[in-house]
Amino acid sequence: MTKRSLTIMQLYPRDMNIYGDHGNLLTLKRRAQWHGYNVEIVEYNPGDSFPDHVDIVIGGGGQDSGQDKIQKDLQKIGPKLIKLAEADAPMLVICGLYQLFGKFFKTQDGHVIPGISLLDVETIAGPERLIGNIVTSSEQFGDIIGYENHSGQTFLGKNVEPLGTVTRGAGNNGQDDFEGARHRNVIGSYLHGSLLPKNPSIADWMIEQAATKRYGDFTPKPINDQFANRAREYAAKRPR
Amino acid sequence: MVKPYSVLMGKAVRYVARLRGGGSALPGLFVEKIDKSFVKDTLAQLPHGVVLVSGTNGKTTTTKMVVELLESQGLRVFTNRTGSNFVRGVAAALLGEVNALGKLNADIAVLELDEAHAVHFVDRIPPKHSLLLNVMRDQLDRFGEIDTTARMLEHIAKATTGTVVINREDPRLAKLGATLKNVSYFGLDANLLATFPNDDELHGSDAPKAKQPHADVVLQSIDDNATFIIDGQPVSTSLQLKGVYNIFNAAAALALTRTVVGTQLDQEKLIKGLSAVTPAFGRGEQLVVDGQPCELVLVKNPSGFRLSLHSFNPKDHATMIVINDNYADGRDMSWLWDVDFASLKHAGVSEVSGVRAYDMALRLQYDEVAVSHVDTDITRSLKNFLAAQNGKPKRIYCTYTAMLALRRELGKITSVQEIS
Numbered sequence: 001m002t003k004r005s006l007t008i009m010q011l012y013p014r015d016m017n018i019y020g021d022h023g024n025l026l027t028l029k030r031r032a033q034w035h036g037y038n039v040e041i042v043e044y045n046p047g048d049s050f051p052d053h054v055d056i057v058i059g060g061g062g063q064d065s066g067q068d069k070i071q072k073d074l075q076k077i078g079p080k081l082i083k084l085a086e087a088d089a090p091m092l093v094i095c096g097l098y099q100l101f102g103k104f105f106k107t108q109d110g111h112v113i114p115g116i117s118l119l120d121v122e123t124i125a126g127p128e129r130l131i132g133n134i135v136t137s138s139e140q141f142g143d144i145i146g147y148e149n150h151s152g153q154t155f156l157g158k159n160v161e162p163l164g165t166v167t168r169g170a171g172n173n174g175q176d177d178f179e180g181a182r183h184r185n186v187i188g189s190y191l192h193g194s195l196l197p198k199n200p201s202i203a204d205w206m207i208e209q210a211a212t213k214r215y216g217d218f219t220p221k222p223i224n225d226q227f228a229n230r231a232r233e234y235a236a237k238r239p240r
Numbered sequence: 241m242v243k244p245y246s247v248l249m250g251k252a253v254r255y256v257a258r259l260r261g262g263g264s265a266l267p268g269l270f271v272e273k274i275d276k277s278f279v280k281d282t283l284a285q286l287p288h289g290v291v292l293v294s295g296t297n298g299k300t301t302t303t304k305m306v307v308e309l310l311e312s313q314g315l316r317v318f319t320n321r322t323g324s325n326f327v328r329g330v331a332a333a334l335l336g337e338v339n340a341l342g343k344l345n346a347d348i349a350v351l352e353l354d355e356a357h358a359v360h361f362v363d364r365i366p367p368k369h370s371l372l373l374n375v376m377r378d379q380l381d382r383f384g385e386i387d388t389t390a391r392m393l394e395h396i397a398k399a400t401t402g403t404v405v406i407n408r409e410d411p412r413l414a415k416l417g418a419t420l421k422n423v424s425y426f427g428l429d430a431n432l433l434a435t436f437p438n439d440d441e442l443h444g445s446d447a448p449k450a451k452q453p454h455a456d457v458v459l460q461s462i463d464d465n466a467t468f469i470i471d472g473q474p475v476s477t478s479l480q481l482k483g484v485y486n487i488f489n490a491a492a493a494l495a496l497t498r499t500v501v502g503t504q505l506d507q508e509k510l511i512k513g514l515s516a517v518t519p520a521f522g523r524g525e526q527l528v529v530d531g532q533p534c535e536l537v538l539v540k541n542p543s544g545f546r547l548s549l550h551s552f553n554p555k556d557h558a559t560m561i562v563i564n565d566n567y568a569d570g571r572d573m574s575w576l577w578d579v580d581f582a583s584l585k586h587a588g589v590s591e592v593s594g595v596r597a598y599d600m601a602l603r604l605q606y607d608e609v610a611v612s613h614v615d616t617d618i619t620r621s622l623k624n625f626l627a628a629q630n631g632k633p634k635r636i637y638c639t640y641t642a643m644l645a646l647r648r649e650l651g652k653i654t655s656v657q658e659i660s
Binding site: 021063235 | 386
């Protein structure tokens with residue numbers, strides 16, 4: 001039997017890779033390998049041809065200037081990403097791409113940057129950055145631990161669920177106690193840290209969804225998460 | 241005119257603060273309070289004015305180099321040696337140097353200033369020349385974005401009355417340089433560019449480089465000697481500084497010194513001065529512990545950590561990594577994920593410590609680097625490291641507050657230069 005394989009598509013690594021989002025890709029890659037899969041990584045930058053087959057999509061945050069650069073290309077591939085999402089491909093988008101997967105981002109001066117409306121969320125530039133250690137709680141994933149750093153305030157529409165409820169920190173907008181958004185197998189979030197290394201249950205869930213969709217089943221292998229568990233304990237105790 | 245009472249009262253506070261074992265900032269804060277123009281008036285006496293060094297990485301070592309290079313040319317230099325790079329740190333350093341009449345015995349001031357503080361400083365005291373080293377990801381949780389930091393450096397450049405010396409290889413700074421009238425560049429030969437990936441090139445950027453301006457000083461090669469192209473002529477010298485990034489900063493210091501001294505420059509003395517420069521504390525500083533060398537390498541951000549790993553061969557060294565997340569270190573641990581630790585895979589890491597030891601151990605796990613021992617308590621962890629690796633040369637990578645803690649502990653067992 002040939003070894004099973006998973007293809008991870010990384011959106012815009014050149015322009016949208018700030019705050020250690022590389023850690024999410026590395027975590028998916030290693031854990032999939034540790035679970036016994038070959039991993040192929042497709043780096044997608046503006047103007048590249050969209051890959052024929054993708055199992056997992058992942059994307060990060062960027063500088064304002066980076067977001068300008070990918071804006072047009074994202075609109076172009078938006079329908080393809082929506083088709084993948086509706087076919088239950090697992091995706092994780094952080095910060096800048098979380099905002100642009102939504103309906104729009106309204107800047108401080110009232111300028112509206114359109115998103116691709118894959119997620120039913122809207123983002124409005126806030127007066128101050130929401131920065132610091134954050135802990136949220138999710139029924140499915142337990143405590144989700146990370147670090148937030150964003151000025152956009154995101155509000156959820158009725159077609160999405162929050163990823164977690166804030167127990168410590170600001171979350172999507174500092175007002176409604178929600179953090180992140182979920183639609184089918186797509187997760188949007190503001191959490192850096194990076195998110196997946198310290199929250200391996202989310203990484204494993206994404207791998208499980210992708211593997212089951214492609215091969216019909218998934219049998220996890222044991223992974224030593226002792227360091228992740230201790231890192232979570234310390235992160236949860238640190239000052240904001 | 242400097243008001244004499246400010247000097248006397250400031251000196252008195254400085255004396256008392258020292259008796260109490262306090263930091264360098266308090267007397268500076270005090271003199272700033274009672275005499276707002278103290279720093280400005282004092283620096284205004286200098287015939288060669290004020291030179292400012294800023295950027296994310298390498299400020300302390302580069303400032304030290306510039307000071308020693310200017311001294312090689314016979315200039316008397318005032319500097320904020322303590323690394324307290326806030327305005328009040330400058331005020332405190334001035335208090336220590338002026339005489340009772342407020343007279344500063346110097347020809348020129350070379351000041352290292354944190355980007356955010358430099359912005360306010362230049363509004364009050366426009367520098368004659370400034371040196372802008374780089375804009376890297378650092379303390380994003382404090383400044384927000386790299387582009388914000390770049391705008392701070394632009395502010396400094398625009399306030400500079402003479403020449404701005406700029407790193408040609410930094411895309412954001414090169415863009416800024418193109419808008420300036422008086423600008424001088426330092427740069428890298430094409431063969432070294434791959435050694436210095438900037439943050440934009442971190443994850444697969446291969447965007448074509450624009451045509452580059454001429455650089456006054458270019459670092460051409462590093463082997464046993466470093467070779468610079470100065471004004472079109474190759475010059476080779478041995479160096480006491482270690483680490484490729486320090487040697488690139490030497491190109492920066494050379495370019496700035498050439499700008500300051502101009503046609504009067506004595507190149508032979510300049511190069512001799514450069515070869516004698518030793519690293520600043522905690523920047524590749526060598527201590528001796530139990531008869532073995534123990535190097536402290538300060539790591540503050542992904543690019544600095546990457547370059548350090550690139551500069552120091554892990555072979556034959558026991559490695560310890562100490563990561564804190566206090567305000568001065570940066571609270572967000574994301575940056576560790578932008579550093580590639582694969583070079584440590586073969587030798588492994590003996591000891592991981594600091595408040596965020598487990599974040600670091602986790603990071604190493606994902607690069608499949610073996611970790612022998614983890615302990616968040618720095619005192620205990622250092623003891624374990626020294627005992628377990630007895631008889632081996634050691635290297636400790638550490639964040640800023642971790643370095644201060646390590647130096648304190650190491651000071652109990654070996655001679656460690658005191659930072660005043």
